[in-house]
Amino acid sequence: MPLENLLRSFDGPDTRSLVRSPGKFGLGQIPSAVVPVSTTTTVCGYCSTGCGLNVHMGDAGAVNVTPDPTYPVNLGMACPKGWEAVTVLDAPDRGTVPLLRDRATGERKPIPWQQALALMADKFRHLREVEGPESAAFLSTGQIPTEEMFFLGTLWKFGLGFLHADSNTRQCMATAHVAYKQSFGYDAPPFSYDDFEESDVLVFVGANPCIAHPILWERVMRNPRKPEIIVLDPRRTETAQAATHHVRLAPKSDLTLLYTVLRNVIERGWTDRSFVEKSTTGMQDLSTFVSTFSDEEALELSRLSREDLEILVQAFKPGRRVSCWWTMGVNQSHEAVRTAQALINLCLVTGNIGKPGTGPNSITGQMNAMGSRLYSNTSGLVGGRDFANAQHREEVSRIMGVPLASIPDRASLAYDQILDSALEGKIKALWVIATNPEHTWIGSDTFRQVREKLDFLVVQDMYHSTETAMVADLYLPAAGWGEKEGTQINSERRIGVSKRVRRPPGQALSDFDIFRLVAQASGCTAMFERFTSPEAAFGIMRELSAGRPHDITGIRDYRQIDAAGGIQWPYPLRDDRISMPENVRDGVPSDLRDQVVGDEGHRRLFADGKFFTPDGKAKLLFDPPRPPEEMPDAVFDLVLTTGRGSSAQWHTGTRTAKSAVLRSLSPKSLVLEMHSSDAAARGLESGSQVLVKSRRGSLIAQLLATPNIAPGAVFLPMHDRRVNILTFPSFDPHSREPSYKHAAVSVHKGPPL
């Protein structure tokens, strides 16, 4: 039909722009414009789930990614951020040259790397010599590979001779770290993701994996045991809705509630006596302590029904596999460590540990917070050691070949203490790496005040446009995830390899290379001569792990980790492991991965009931609950809690906001969630603009009146810079983690739209 063809174009350039072709490499059909010449696997660089991604390589590097169908973590799935992992590398605000800011005019001018490095070296040398080891600090991140954290931490302390350093993991995982360390004798999350699929009862506390860790929820959905899912959260989150029971407790009533649950469990004789006897200490004291917690007081404080409490208690009835999972709702609290330990205690006394589908399990936040906990050399000496332990210092000195005297005998100040010290004028310089405290730090404009006080602020980041980079004296352009290589450790202790699949823009360098150059410019070349590459640094990390609970001496190199689909620690050197085939270059069929790592594809800890404490027993730790420091009153009558906005957003959005499609999945405006009854009482209409005030400042948001949040509480997503004007700076005394989940605010009618 020629006429038909003339009148109707069934084909042409527009049609062909969408043609799909077989992508080879097991990819199925993909757009013809981006058919790869090869593929390679890598591990995602956003959250601690640690998903395997298949990178589609064009001639000039990665052109696309798809989730790796054989990776044992994500089983072929990814959340929106993972799908868009490569897109955000192309943003126009990527740093390409070092920038020096004129403090008088605020103008930033490009300078050569040599000048930037010389400036840094001079500043830090001068400070170290004149002002001493406590006059500068770095604030690092959970967003870079372990090798880079390891290099930075050892360079800073052993090489440059400074004492203080911390990272944004303080805002995220410090609580879990301290809780595990105190209870188990080592920072050792006991679980494997398989436990999601093997539990009969899953208790999520202050966690919203549907949004924050979608791929972990995938694992819950695969659970064939028809599990009971209980969610403790002041908000009826996506996860709470998907649960079999939502316990909508009042903000920060969790510790009292958990102690009360434990008292009920003990009273009903549901403890695992032989396990408690053999593997724990402190049961007698704990029993006495919780016996004073009455149901009535707990129900009044938490504003729950007796049925809610009963469901929680029944969850721990013997005969079922119970796992408890927590994230920021627990970690970011004024009594966070004891709350995490209340969950640890519940699992310990009911014997829910070391067996399939059990465990007090911290779902980590950042992609490499776990690496930071072991190797960042900030609050702990490298390799899960203690600065105060002379034997530990001696080990590190010997293995790394650094003078014993260069290793400090005390830990760094914590994040908040570093900022306080800067406000007092003691810390005069800060080096900020891949984090954005100007946005994220809690309460008012603390970081801005710090900035005013500092003599020297260096920011090293992928983007020159972050709020913190904009106020830096010196900005260093860093390569991002995908433009460098290294390993990272996910929530289930799985070490994965992240590869260089893109060229960084302009003169941006990997953080590892920047640290090498800073070492060289500072005259520390000799001390770090073994740090020739991330993989060489991994070799040192491996040596440092020998005999430690996280022993990874059985890992030969990056290729082995990659071929195995990641390797969980511990992985000590043993003769009986099947060695990896030598010809992996030609491809290891994915079904051979199990053979590569032996029969230990998924492992959980403590199956033998032995912990890492000196006596091998877990400690049952507790403290009386305390009210939050800022309680609602007549003027500020509501409790503000904060959290993740959507699955398409990450932290301060420096990366995720660079993807148009991720932006389209983010809320269009800042939305305040408030209970419908609270909105009605204030005459506030859903959808209208409201003024949210705290003692520290105010902001305008759009109101969403909803029954899905506890009355008396309001919620704001954390991705808007203004939100931390409102939050209240209080800290857990053990972990020094800030409490982003409890501030007193008031809400009023705002200006019309």
Add this chain to the structure above:
Amino acid sequence: MQTGGVGRTKADMSVFGSALDESLRQALERSADLSAVERFSQWHADSTAPAHAGLYRELMPASAPGPGQQYSFEVDLDRCSSCKACVVACHSLNGLDDSESWRTTGTLLGEKANVTVTSSCHHCVEPGCATGCPTLAYEKDALTGIVKHLDDQCMGCQYCMWTCPYDAPKWNASMGIVRKCDLCQDRLKAGEAPACVQSCPSQAIRVVVVDQAALLADPTKGTVLPGIVGAERTMPTTVYKGDVASGLVAADASSLEPEHAHTPLAVLLVLTQWSAGIAFLEMARRWIGWTENVVGFPLAAVLLLAGLGLGSAHLGRPLKAWKAFLGWRRSWFSREVIAMGTAVPFVLAAAVPSGLFFPKSLSEISMLAAVFFLTLGVGCSAMLYIATPRVVWSRPATAWRFALTAIGGGAVVLGALGVEGIRVVGVVSILTGIAKSLLVLRDKKVPGTAHPAFVQQARLLGGPLKRQALAQLYLFLIAFGMAVLGTIFAAWPFFVAAVLFRLSSDLVERRLFFQACPPTRMPGSL
């Protein structure tokens, strides 16, 4: 999706000399070297079979559709965890632009629970997009039932975006055409799952085979979700499973975000309607026996051509506008184009003073034909909007609004030309002005019990569009005052002023007609 890294230039690497310089040079070289990945395994080196196949096998239909059947999506709302991976996978695996994705997600807010709704094209049994399309750029596949958009046929008029009740066709501004979900038909043919199905971590989306006859008999057997309109028109096939309580409201239901103003369309409508009004009133005057005004029809011709010309700025691909007549069997857009296009030669002929070049009878016939086709064109314009599923447009008031614009505009223009019977055309302009402003004002104040679309329109007009709505009112009042003065004093200069203000007022009114009309679509987000 981009190709390749930003890369570095040679200049970046040529500025160093000493030991540090050498290290720096090495570091820059190292980071530009992508060969490091080659030491790792190349998985599935020789495999053309999709490695994901095992993950989605059970989400695919056992067999292809038989006679009277078609493919459709099935969404299990209870399994959806709101992660939105489907949206990004559609974007990524189909190679779409920037934020383009054919799948969207939204939220239904409820007392007990919120429900995330993922949706793309529903591959309707009677697709609204195809009914509206003037260029026949839609094809419903006879075997699979997939509603396919012919991208090379599209002229970018975006009318399908109004006639689809679900916002499935997506505008690609950089290409100037609409594109939409084709259920990844090439993947289906090869036994692969659509992008969204492959990517859902919760296995909440699958492809199923449905019976078209069952939907024809009872459209509500298909896509049933609160707030969805148009199922009875188009018979959407997506099956939503799960616990969807009544009383759920789309999260964006009360969103106060104005729609696009479509200025070229506003200009097209107002100018063509004024043209029709001038022609009609001038013909009426001549029939009454008043002297012929030789400027009336030329002005009508200028306005008609200007309207059609400026209106075509709305098209993403104006060079393909010649195809616009193809859909005349079902598209009011095609009919409008045909009627207006046919009117052009007759209006031009009627613009020649009667008896100057042609015999008087031919002028008479031209005038009659011009008025007939212009009136038909205005009628088709009205039907174009009335035929959409948009509640605010889909009522007789739209036809009244257009007709009153035509007569009112024509009357002030003739007044400004100082025609014989100026007082009569003045009274016509006053009366039509009052009638139209009542229509306009009625939209601003509606009872809370009215259809939500009218309530929403009133909120928009009283909210973010308030200033424009007030401007429209003031412009109209000035024009009205001038028309009254012109009528009292039988003085054309007042009408000249009335023309300027009335035209401005009408253009603002027509922009508001677009901006304040709540669209029909699947639930959106805040």
